[in-house]
Amino acid sequence: MKMKVGFYLGCLIPTEQYAYEMSLREVLPRLGVELVEMEDASCCGAPLRSINLLLTLYLSARNLALCEEKGIDVFAPCPNCHLALCEAKRTLDSDQKVRERLNSMLKEEGLKYSSSARVYHTLDLLHDKIGIEEIKKHITHPIKELKIAAHYGCHLIRPADVGRPDDSENPQKFEHILRAIGANTEDYTEKLNCCGAPIMITHPESALTKTAQKLKAVQEHAFNALATLCPWGHRMFDTKQSNASQTIGETLNMPVLYLTQLLGLAMGIEPSKLGLELNLSPIEQLKVMGGGE
Amino acid sequence: MCNMSIVDLTSMAQPQKELREKISTMLGSMQEDMPNYCYQCGKCTSGCEAFILLELEPHKVMGLAKSGFIEELVNSDIIWTCLTCFKCKERCPQGLAPVHVLFVLKNLAVAAGKQIHTGYSNMLQSVLGCGLIQQPRDVVTRKSEVKNRESLQLPECPKPKDISKFQQVLMKAATETIG
Numbered sequence: 323m324k325m326k327v328g329f330y331l332g333c334l335i336p337t338e339q340y341a342y343e344m345s346l347r348e349v350l351p352r353l354g355v356e357l358v359e360m361e362d363a364s365c366c367g368a369p370l371r372s373i374n375l376l377l378t379l380y381l382s383a384r385n386l387a388l389c390e391e392k393g394i395d396v397f398a399p400c401p402n403c404h405l406a407l408c409e410a411k412r413t414l415d416s417d418q419k420v421r422e423r424l425n426s427m428l429k430e431e432g433l434k435y436s437s438s439a440r441v442y443h444t445l446d447l448l449h450d451k452i453g454i455e456e457i458k459k460h461i462t463h464p465i466k467e468l469k470i471a472a473h474y475g476c477h478l479i480r481p482a483d484v485g486r487p488d489d490s491e492n493p494q495k496f497e498h499i500l501r502a503i504g505a506n507t508e509d510y511t512e513k514l515n516c517c518g519a520p521i522m523i524t525h526p527e528s529a530l531t532k533t534a535q536k537l538k539a540v541q542e543h544a545f546n547a548l549a550t551l552c553p554w555g556h557r558m559f560d561t562k563q564s565n566a567s568q569t570i571g572e573t574l575n576m577p578v579l580y581l582t583q584l585l586g587l588a589m590g591i592e593p594s595k596l597g598l599e600l601n602l603s604p605i606e607q608l609k610v611m612g613g614g615e
Numbered sequence: 616m617c618n619m620s621i622v623d624l625t626s627m628a629q630p631q632k633e634l635r636e637k638i639s640t641m642l643g644s645m646q647e648d649m650p651n652y653c654y655q656c657g658k659c660t661s662g663c664e665a666f667i668l669l670e671l672e673p674h675k676v677m678g679l680a681k682s683g684f685i686e687e688l689v690n691s692d693i694i695w696t697c698l699t700c701f702k703c704k705e706r707c708p709q710g711l712a713p714v715h716v717l718f719v720l721k722n723l724a725v726a727a728g729k730q731i732h733t734g735y736s737n738m739l740q741s742v743l744g745c746g747l748i749q750q751p752r753d754v755v756t757r758k759s760e761v762k763n764r765e766s767l768q769l770p771e772c773p774k775p776k777d778i779s780k781f782q783q784v785l786m787k788a789a790t791e792t793i794g
Binding site for chain 1: 641644645646664665668669695696697698699700701702704705712718719721722725726731732734735738739742746747748749750751752754755756757758760762764767769770771772773774775776777780781783784785787788789791792793
């Protein structure tokens with residue numbers, strides 16, 4: 323399979339979640355996906371929904387139009403961006419009045435929305451476009467003897483009516499990929515729970531409590547690690563794990579990795595190229611990292 | 616946090632028809648319906664991620680919006696507790712979207728000049744200035760080494776080419792509402 327997509331990073335990935343970007347840049351080209359830089363990109367507007375939904379719609383339409391200009395589809399590895407872009411696409415495609423209004427705004431920047439670009443996330447790119455069989459062909463160092471929990475991220479699976487990469491109540495594609503790279507996985511009661519990130523601004527203590535509760539549950543279900551596909555969720559579970567543990571007064575000790583980092587390891591890519599030194603959770607305890615577990 | 620209750624405030628109030636209309640139009644632009652057909656089953660609240668920790672009860676928000684008590688909602692801090700997980704929209708038997716009603720209410724609070732959390736104004740300022748909600752940051756490794764895009768050999772961070780044009784359009788959009 324060969325395809326070319328606009329690498330739309332959003333805000334969090336290019337400004338601090340570098341490990342996700344690094345692992346995507348290593349893994350996807352080896353699987354036949356050419357990543358085209360989007361130098362002119364901006365925020366998708368999703369973090370500003372509460373402030374002004376028109377701003378969100380404009381910013382999403384703008385980034386869609388930038389990709390359309392290049393004649394390529396959009397690859398948005400952040401579920402929050404992916405949802406905002408898909409929502410904008412649906413609104414502009416079904417409401418002529420809104421589309422005209424947005425296009426007159428886009429004109430000021432010399433852009434036009436024409437509905438030609440499709441929007442992909444890491445999950446559907448890996449599972450539906452590249453495919454499990456193709457992924458398996460590239461696995462040289464299977465991640466064996468590890469039971470890994472999946473965290474999809476709310477916006478990756480809901481709301482279904484906008485068209486999401488997986489089922490809203492029983493998503494399984496993430497697990498299929500984990501099994502393809504050799505790992506064990508299973509469903510757990512808290513799988514669909516939120517990471518807390520969206521209220522980090524207004525209610526940080528409650529946000530971190532949500533994070534800690536989910537991590538504690540993953541720990542109690544005896545998973546060896548938690549895998550993520552969302553920069554916001556990863557920031558909470560990995561980057562802020564020690565802050566989160568303070569909110570529930572318990573020790574959390576859960577290795578957290580991007581699925582693309584695990585995939586990269588299974589493909590035999592050097593850990594430093596996958597940004598593995600940037601994970602702040604205790605990933606060195608995992609056997610794949612040279613640890614004992 | 617003050618003003619977290621939305622129940623007590625409604626006892627003396629009259630419904631606000633114009634604001635109710637405004638909300639309906641804004642929801643329409645988002646392809647969502649006014650909660651006219653909400654029958655208070657509470658399914659949204661039973662799955663709400665903000666219910667246990669922050670006492671957000673989406674079905675009550677829907678009930679008040681349906682009845683036209685918009686000012687009470689706009690003035691309440693409870694609307695800022697939503698985690699935007701979209702479970703309420705996904706599970707509503709009537710196809711309604713409490714999460715979008717909450718977005719619209721927050722938009723109205725901002726448009727009415729209510730004080731918003733500095734975190735939000737900082738993000739907006741940053742988007743206006745560099746296109747993203749924050750500038751690229753230095754990060755620390757597990758071994759406490761400082762890294763940035765350059766030292767990690769990542770290409771330059773994206774930014775709108777003509778930032779002043781970009782700002783102009785955004786500033787104008789920020790003074791309008793979706794519906």
